[in-house]
Amino acid sequence: AQRVTQPEKLLSVFKGAPVELKCNYSYSGSPELFWYVQYSRQRLQLLLRHISRESIKGFTADLNKGETSFHLKKPFAQEEDSAMYYCALSHYTGGFKTIFGAGTRLFVKA
């Protein structure tokens, strides 16, 4: 069965420290992987997707098919990065289905 696992419910780091939010997935095919973010009192929004291979707000994520992971990284955390982060997997089965992880709350301390 398809599954997305985010092992950390809460991650707290100091401003300027590196941050890594872990995501592992279970899927037999070639999934599309995403990171979505939800800032306080805002709606869920896309942060980045693996096929774009781009850096958004200093965040990057590399798909590791061998380890079935898609960890989100940023070298220097900022206070404004504090938010809820969700890893998601989409696959096509005649229609698109997206599976979200339970989320990791990132708290960046001053």
Add this chain to the structure above:
Amino acid sequence: DTGVSQNPRHKITKRGQNVTFRCDPISEHNRLYWYRQTLGQGPEFLTYFQNEAQLEKSRLLSDRFSAERPKGSFSTLEIQRTEQGDSAMYLCASSPPGTDTQYFGPGTRLTVL
């Protein structure tokens, strides 16, 4: 364009009542998704439309849940004979043609007493 909108934003109902939620996607977005989110969990996929066709439906969606998207524009999600376990945030998202990037609405919070 103000993005995906959902109405109502909050709904309180008694167990056994029927409720209906509406989602208005971004114009020209042909794909529409419904999710349910409970406290401490990520969004849980319920169903997916491409235009007016419902192409995917979660096995978690019981017979009490039904969704429609007439004319491929707005969508409604109806829950019949609500149960306390239906209390959750119901999210709608839409995607434009050619991408599966989803744009989310603010959600409808349902409380079943």
